[in-house]
Amino acid sequence: MSSITQETIDQVEALGGKYEAGFVTDIESEKAPKGLSEDTVRFVSAKKGEPEWLLEWRLKAFRHWQTMPEPTWAKVNFPEFDYQDAYYYASPLTKNKPKSLDEVDPKLLETYEKLGIPLREQEMLAGVAVDVVFDSVSVATTFRKQLAEQGIIFCSISDAIKEHPELVKKYLGSVVPYHDNKHACLNSAVFTDGSFVYIPPGVKCPMELSTYFRINEMNTGQFERTLIIADKGAYVSYLEGCTAPMRDENQLHAAVVELITHDDAEIKYSTVQNWYPGDENGKGGIYNFVTKRGMCEGKNSKISWTQVETGSAITWKYPSCILKGDNSQGEFYSVAITGNYQQADTGTKMIHIGRNTKSRIIAKTISAGKSDSTYRGQVKIMPKAINARNFTQCDSLLIGDQCGAHTVPYIESRNATAQLEHEATTSKIGDDQLFYCQQRGLSEEAAVALIVNGFCKEVLQNLPMEFAVEAQKLVAISLEGSVG
Amino acid sequence: MVQIKNLHASIAGKEILKGLTLDIPDGQVHAIMGPNGSGKSTLSYVIAGREGYEVTGGEILLDGQNIMAMAPEERAAAGLFLAFQYPVEIPGVAMTMFMKTAINGIRKQRGEGEIDALDFLKLMKKKQAELGMSDEMMKRAVNVGFSGGEKKRNEVLQMAMLEPRMAVLDETDSGLDIDALKVVADGVNKLRSDKRSFLVITHYQRLLDYIKPDVVHVMAAGKIVKTGGPELALELEKTGYAEYAA
Ligand SMILES: Nc1ncnc2c1ncn2[C@@H]1O[C@H](COP(=O)(O)OP(=O)(O)OP(=O)(O)O)[C@@H](O)[C@H]1O
Ligand SMILES: [Mg+2]
Numbered sequence: 001m002s003s004i005t006q007e008t009i010d011q012v013e014a015l016g017g018k019y020e021a022g023f024v025t026d027i028e029s030e031k032a033p034k035g036l037s038e039d040t041v042r043f044v045s046a047k048k049g050e051p052e053w054l055l056e057w058r059l060k061a062f063r064h065w066q067t068m069p070e071p072t073w074a075k076v077n078f079p080e081f082d083y084q085d086a087y088y089y090a091s092p093l094t095k096n097k098p099k100s101l102d103e104v105d106p107k108l109l110e111t112y113e114k115l116g117i118p119l120r121e122q123e124m125l126a127g128v129a130v131d132v133v134f135d136s137v138s139v140a141t142t143f144r145k146q147l148a149e150q151g152i153i154f155c156s157i158s159d160a161i162k163e164h165p166e167l168v169k170k171y172l173g174s175v176v177p178y179h180d181n182k183h184a185c186l187n188s189a190v191f192t193d194g195s196f197v198y199i200p201p202g203v204k205c206p207m208e209l210s211t212y213f214r215i216n217e218m219n220t221g222q223f224e225r226t227l228i229i230a231d232k233g234a235y236v237s238y239l240e241g242c243t244a245p246m247r248d249e250n251q252l253h254a255a256v257v258e259l260i261t262h263d264d265a266e267i268k269y270s271t272v273q274n275w276y277p278g279d280e281n282g283k284g285g286i287y288n289f290v291t292k293r294g295m296c297e298g299k300n301s302k303i304s305w306t307q308v309e310t311g312s313a314i315t316w317k318y319p320s321c322i323l324k325g326d327n328s329q330g331e332f333y334s335v336a337i338t339g340n341y342q343q344a345d346t347g348t349k350m351i352h353i354g355r356n357t358k359s360r361i362i363a364k365t366i367s368a369g370k371s372d373s374t375y376r377g378q379v380k381i382m383p384k385a386i387n388a389r390n391f392t393q394c395d396s397l398l399i400g401d402q403c404g405a406h407t408v409p410y411i412e413s414r415n416a417t418a419q420l421e422h423e424a425t426t427s428k429i430g431d432d433q434l435f436y437c438q439q440r441g442l443s444e445e446a447a448v449a450l451i452v453n454g455f456c457k458e459v460l461q462n463l464p465m466e467f468a469v470e471a472q473k474l475v476a477i478s479l480e481g482s483v484g
Numbered sequence: 485m486v487q488i489k490n491l492h493a494s495i496a497g498k499e500i501l502k503g504l505t506l507d508i509p510d511g512q513v514h515a516i517m518g519p520n521g522s523g524k525s526t527l528s529y530v531i532a533g534r535e536g537y538e539v540t541g542g543e544i545l546l547d548g549q550n551i552m553a554m555a556p557e558e559r560a561a562a563g564l565f566l567a568f569q570y571p572v573e574i575p576g577v578a579m580t581m582f583m584k585t586a587i588n589g590i591r592k593q594r595g596e597g598e599i600d601a602l603d604f605l606k607l608m609k610k611k612q613a614e615l616g617m618s619d620e621m622m623k624r625a626v627n628v629g630f631s632g633g634e635k636k637r638n639e640v641l642q643m644a645m646l647e648p649r650m651a652v653l654d655e656t657d658s659g660l661d662i663d664a665l666k667v668v669a670d671g672v673n674k675l676r677s678d679k680r681s682f683l684v685i686t687h688y689q690r691l692l693d694y695i696k697p698d699v700v701h702v703m704a705a706g707k708i709v710k711t712g713g714p715e716l717a718l719e720l721e722k723t724g725y726a727e728y729a730a
Contacts, residue, residue, distance in 0.1 A: 435556060436572040439566050439568075454576030
């Protein structure tokens with residue numbers, strides 16, 4: 001995928017810069033009582049019919065959460081979030097959990113069709129299995145049976161708790177402990193649903209796995225929990241997408257994602273984040289406070305994060321890798337685009353523990369409007385990490401002169417054999433570049449889209465094929481109206 | 485084809501073009517020569533509609549139509565092409581993709597459908613071969629890592645691909661070696677037709693040995709100060725611009 005196509009540009013122009021996913025589905029739902037207390041935690045756990053150990057874990061997390069201060073180190077500004085003025089559980093009202101798609105409320109299917117997420121298996125993109133989370137619950141997982149034939153488990157985390165409790169118990173919280181940070185702690189207390197993936201030894205997952213998150217209900221937080229385990233020699237590529245309706249108030253999304261790779265295993269995790277960013281005056285939008293971390297447990301294992309972050313009023317997110325196994329590798333490829341009054345503080349942490357561990361960070365930040373974007377990245381080389389290597393490249397592109405871009409690298413090396421490289425650039429879209437493209441027949445917006453997609457190329461080309469084109473469109477759409 | 489009438493234009497409040505008049509009929513090649521800083525590139529930018537160049541008087545007509553209110557891309561769709569004195573780099577955007585996007589951008593404005601992918605590749609191959617440019621180069625990002633001469637050749641390639649009605653070439657010969665100069669001139673000559681006109685800005689009479697102009701103009705201090713036939717270029721070669729000094 002080298003760069004943007006004309007088709008993309010046309011579609012972008014046809015869209016006219018609107019947030020397309022901003023509609024609301026009119027569907028009855030069941031909610032937990034407003035506010036957050038031990039009762040809320042018990043309510044969520046009971047709704048899901050969970051075992052005692054999990055309720056205990058949640059309660060421990062909740063009690064700890066109450067003692068934690070809000071994290072303040074990120075370069076983001078927002079009024080204090082009123083945790084008591086939100087709902088922590090909302091589920092589309094169905095008498096029984098649907099067994100197949102035929103039993104899923106047609107309104108839900110319609111919602112996903114509008115969003116371009118086909119749930120009917122016969123209409124699906126070739127080779128992509130989807131789990132869909134609507135507000136707090138998973139409504140459908142496709143291709144489950146076909147995958148099961150190879151021993152692959154792909155289901156909602158709620159189902160996994162019931163059907164594979166030993167796996168969940170072993171790995172849940174093993175990479176992101178419940179007390180890790182305030183947002184992760186809240187998630188541990190009230191997480192409602194999310195996806196679970198287990199790839200058995202030696203199996204290469206034959207299709208892309210994908211989860212689609214949608215916040216529909218008003219005043220509802222979404223706290224999903226995703227757990228992916230690649231056993232020895234296994235491989236999986238996983239993609240997550242998200243949208244929410246346009247609303248004036250801010251909604252909280254505090255997810256936790258944990259990845260584990262054993263010897264010679266690889267997980268490729270891609271995110272296209274398009275939560276509602278708020279309007280042009282900075283009203284509304286999602287607070288996206290997410291903890292994502294991967295553990296390269298085994299030797300020669302690899303975890304690769306690719307993210308395209310275009311939505312949310314505030315993004316606070318640092319997908320990280322703990323490189324524990326010898327020769328393990330971590331990668332982080334990121335495009336973060338902010339416009340209007342959006343704020344993003346995102347980056348990664350690469351913790352080198354094993355020998356010959358390698359990490360690579362490519363972060364592209366694009367700021368427009370009055371937005372503010374920070375790349376914050378940590379590279380840490382532990383004493384036993386002989387011959388560790390890191391390459392970091394952070395490029396910022398500014399559009400207009402009212403936005404900000406910042407790069408904050410933290411580097412800590414406790415082993416003299418480490419080789420660390422860091423490159424950073426800041427540039428503006430040049431008038432000369434715009435004029436050059438326009439002289440060749442491109443509109444100004446098409447020119448911006450082309451130039452920005454060129455700027456992001458190294459990251460976008462890491463996305464699975466099916467989504468690279470989508471991401472290019474998204475990049476173009478999110479910059480609509482940011483010039484002139 | 486193109487008529488420029490009493491054109492006044494300034495940059496950052498400073499007047500650069502001071503009442504320039506020029507008439508290029510269909511099928512003709514006009515050359516402009518003139519000292520550094522006389523406003524030749526400024527003229528090319530104003531013709532192409534670049535932002536920041538304030539036109540304070542006069543007008544430009546393309547096929548009788550006043551183009552002053554048109555955006556640069558609209559002028560491109562109307563058949564105007566500018567080969568830049570300093571071609572611009574666009575990192576991460578492959579030449580082929582850029583070219584295809586440009587062609588389709590123009591086709592769209594003209595209400596035509598997108599070019600067929602295969603037709604596009606064939607066209608690209610043909611024009612590339614004519615200008616001696618490799619496939620490898622076309623996979624590279626626009627002008628990134630191109631040598632000075634390659635950039636100029638690339639401008640002519642784009643012109644050949646877009647087949648404009650009116651092309652302005654701003655010092656396309658500067659920085660070319662002797663062989664490349666011939667290749668580029670051949671490229672231009674192939675495109676010459678009674679329906680297409682050229683405005684060739686150059687400092688060297690040598691280019692005009694290869695691209696025979698119908699008319700040669702001397703520009704100084706923002707105006708056309710003398711107009712003549714090809715012999716004028718030879719004359720300038722000897723005398724320089726001293727007599728036109730403002
Ligand atoms: N952005 C700008 N701000 C101020 N002055 C400018 C700007 N751009 C050009 N000029 C001035 O306008 C005048 C004309 O410049 P222009 O580039 O058109 O000359 P030229 O005839 O093309 O010269 P050359 O033969 O060196 O290419 C010069 O004096 C130049 O310094
Ligand atoms: Mg010039």
